[in-house]
Amino acid sequence: MRGDIDRRTLLDTAAAAAVGAAVVTAACLASSPDALDVLLLVAGSMALSAHRRSPLAVLVVTTLCMSGYAVHAHPGSWVALPVVVAVHAAARNGYRAQAVGAGAAFLVGYSVVLLVSVPGVQDTVERMLLLLGWFLCAGVTGLIDKNWQAYLRQTERRALDAERTREETALRRAGEERLRIARELHDSLTHSISIVKLQAGVAVHLARKRGTEVEPALLAIQEASGEAMRELRSTLEVLRTDVVDPRTGLDRMDELAGRARAAGVELAVEVEGDVRALPADVDGAAYRIVQEALTNVARHADRAGTSVRLTYADTALVVAVDDDGPCLPGDRVTPGTGLTGMRERVTALGGTLETAPRARGGFSVRAELPLVPRQVTG
Template identity: 80%
Template sequence: MRGETKDIDRRTRLLDTSLAVVVAAAVTAAALVASSPGALDLLLIAAGALALAGHRSAPRAVLALTTLCMLGYVIHAHPGSWAAFPVLAAVHAAARSGHRAWGVGAGALFLTGYFTVLAVTAPAPQGTVERTLLLLGWFLCAGVTGLIDKNWQAYLRQTEQRALDAERSRDETALRRAGEERLRIARELHDSLTHSISIVKLQAGVAVHLARKRGTEVEPALLAIQEASGEAMRELRATLEVLRTDVVEPGTGLDRIDELAERARTAGIALAVTVSGDERPLPPAVDRAAYRIVQEALTNVARHADRATTTVRLTYTERALTVHIDDQGPCVAGDTITTGTGLTGMRERVTALGGTLDAAPRPAGGFSVRAELPLRTAGTVG
């Protein structure tokens, strides 16, 4: 977006400069046709007309310079009414920028000087008045068109803002509906699956207990059912936590990294967290993604790396946040890694933000997760 704005500004400056050159060329050509202007006359014309190139950034300064230069040319060379054209353009630009009083003052000054020159040099007073009144009409038109242009630009900005507000409202409505749907799914899962899995786990546990009490061998299938039901229960609770946490606490981010680290240590993980670089507020999507990546990586350490010693490093740079999690688990280089929902979810979050993710065994043993998240986000993830 910033690059597009720079391109638009560059094209606008080029267009303004081109128009100023065209005005200077037209007035110079008229002066050459009407008489033989001297070096001073050409200098005044060039300065007054070329100054119009800066009318957007400094409309009052351009108006003052153009008016004085063209008035000096009128007093020195006694040209026709076409000499007022650069001043008309400057008055139009001043009115469009909201400096109507400046435009009125510059127009009055130029008309006074023009009328005085005509009164002294023209033989017919009636022609002098008619030419001055005609030029007055042109100045009024320049001021009115400038105001119309100003109002039109304001209307366009308001229309664009209303469109942006409407789009933002639609996005907020969609996010709210998505949140409501996630809460509904969480309730349904809790009311149905949690109950059913709890019964399976309970029945399997009772069967194992009775078998051991009778002194009979417990069937491997029964033990597998007990273990699988317990694992399913843990996975379901984790899923429900994610569903509800992302909806109820949309601000979950690195401000809660200490709480996450403390929970991991309570679970038996020897964890160290370091932060380097200029720590500062992050875009919400980046903040949430970084938190979730650390959370999922620590969950994997607890489940698959036997709660191995782990380090979490957060590195802030001007353009990106790097999240690096290393554990000293049993994984070794060359091991085949089965990509589960956890790593898949990490990759989806990072990809949505336009970042990169590397997750693989470490050469020295253990597992490493490294995510680089650009601070200019390409999307939004919850």
């Protein structure tokens, strides 16, 4: 943007210098201008370099300078060139009445000069008609340029609106697709897994009732179907939550902790530091990290005792989730979809994530999400 402004200023100055050189050359060819004449010509022409910033001031300065030169030196019609350019600039910037007034004032003054200095009314009328045509063309082209610039701005705005609409439509369609997938999974897959789980449970119950040994494969089916149901419900919850409430944040921490406790997790939540409003992306990422960590505790840590600690520092939000599960130091943990998604969220915000077994057993998740430092007011 700064480069565009400098380039425009340079071009405007060069154009004004070209106009000034043209009128000074014409004055030198017509007569021998004195210092005052040269000063008026240069001032009236170089003022055109500021026509973008101050079109009205340029119109006034140029009209006065060229009118003064016309009264003093009685030049030809070329003296109107800087005024014509100033009228065009004023009309292009929306000052139509001022442009008409300045053009009319210059024409009246110059016509008086011609009547005094040039013999013959016909020559004066011809010159005035020629200048009138110049000024009309300047005003019309200025209005055309103004309308063209407005059209370009409107076209650009429409393009931006269309792009924004396409993005919103894409997000809406993605949300609708997630809801459709959630409904399909719930209506078909959930039913089938429930039947498998129910049948396996009935078979195990009958075997034990008869006093016969339960087949290990049957127990594996019962356990696997239960695990599949839990994972499927968690997936459906994520699909529906992302659609229904995209503004999920730490304000729903109590609700999340309640669900974890209802699932059998012994959970303790601690908050340290000065609690304050967080950016939406950081707030949502922190909630998802805690949610995924608690989900992993319920799935893989046998609902072991867990602590969640949120630390509000000056430049970061630290989220730590530690459990007392069966994971031992040195155990190799293969990152699944949950841990991978967690790391992607943290990396996208420029933070750091540490996931590893604890020294005294269990598993630890620690995420540091950067924040803008607070300003201290006196």
